[in-house]
Amino acid sequence: MKVKLLTYTPHPIKAVFTAARSCYSASVPTQIWNEDEPKERMHSLIDKVIAAGHQSVLEHISLTFSIEGISRSCSHQLVRHRIASFSQQSQRHVRVEEGEWVVPPSIEANPSAEGIFQAALGQIYVAYRELIDLGVHPEDARYLLPNATKTNLVMTMNLRELYTVSGVRLCARAQWEIRQVFEAIREELVKVDDLRGFASHLQPICSHLGYCPEQKSCGLFPVKGSPSLSEEGEPSP
Ligand SMILES: Cc1cc2nc3c(=O)[nH]c(=O)nc-3n(C[C@H](O)[C@H](O)[C@H](O)COP(=O)(O)OP(=O)(O)OC[C@H]3O[C@@H](n4cnc5c(N)ncnc54)[C@H](O)[C@@H]3O)c2cc1C
Numbered sequence: 001m002k003v004k005l006l007t008y009t010p011h012p013i014k015a016v017f018t019a020a021r022s023c024y025s026a027s028v029p030t031q032i033w034n035e036d037e038p039k040e041r042m043h044s045l046i047d048k049v050i051a052a053g054h055q056s057v058l059e060h061i062s063l064t065f066s067i068e069g070i071s072r073s074c075s076h077q078l079v080r081h082r083i084a085s086f087s088q089q090s091q092r093h094v095r096v097e098e099g100e101w102v103v104p105p106s107i108e109a110n111p112s113a114e115g116i117f118q119a120a121l122g123q124i125y126v127a128y129r130e131l132i133d134l135g136v137h138p139e140d141a142r143y144l145l146p147n148a149t150k151t152n153l154v155m156t157m158n159l160r161e162l163y164t165v166s167g168v169r170l171c172a173r174a175q176w177e178i179r180q181v182f183e184a185i186r187e188e189l190v191k192v193d194d195l196r197g198f199a200s201h202l203q204p205i206c207s208h209l210g211y212c213p214e215q216k217s218c219g220l221f222p223v224k225g226s227p228s229l230s231e232e233g234e235p236s237p
Pocket residue numbers: 080081082083161164165168169173174
């Protein structure tokens with residue numbers, strides 16, 4: 001898969017800082033915007049505001065990503081996140097070509113399983129082409145296509161939604177493919193000077209909560225209510 005940050009709100013630190021300070025200042029937003037605050041001071045206030053749960057200030061930043069070569073299985077999980085915008089390659093208009101499918105690592109690592117997987121996909125692809133050759137439109141022939149079929153999409157999310165979604169999709173118990181998407185998104189943010197400070201907040205939800213909200217922990221944090229949590233809900237050392 002390939003994940004690329006295409007564009008984002010200009011001056012993201014300043015935009016979030018101005019939004020956050022406007023809430024607690026007698027100055028008007030244009031005055032705050034024109035103040036020459038160092039980045040570190042702006043980030044220090046932003047981190048405090050986020051820690052206090054006042055995350056709406058992050059909604060002023062919008063990020064647009066190209067996500068290429070993921071499976072339809074993964075894209076279906078992705079588009080469940082409603083506070084985002086998606087433009088996905090259409091199987092009604094674009095024909096799928098042979099080999100355009102994602103092979104899960106568990107299948108790739110097992111030669112017998114991969115043989116079964118590839119043979120089944122090969123048969124599906126042959127049938128798909130035969131239907132199209134018989135004059136069936138790709139929008140109907142696609143009913144044969146499997147979840148493994150590759151897709152490309154453009155996704156725009158505001159930074160608050162990106163924090164929320166990363167919380168569940170960076171969890172070790174999330175499926176490997178969508179977890180890789182959000183790991184790649186975090187790497188894209190790290191590459192940009194003005195976004196790097198926000199990237200550190202893209203973490204599995206347990207690291208914000210101090211406990212694992214799943215039924216079974218991956219080991220990073222104990223499950224809530226387990227004996228290894230203190231009464232305050234903090235993990236014991
Ligand atoms: C580990 C895991 C397993 C899953 N298993 C299944 C499954 O078996 N079956 C299944 O159908 N789905 C499953 N899902 C998908 C899940 O139910 C959600 O649809 C998906 O994660 C989108 O998240 P969301 O609804 O919290 O938030 P988003 O759509 O990303 O919205 C972000 C937040 O905005 C708020 N919000 C958004 N829309 C509304 C609204 N209409 N009303 C009130 N508040 C709103 C909520 O606080 C929400 O958390 C699973 C997801 C995960 C992470």
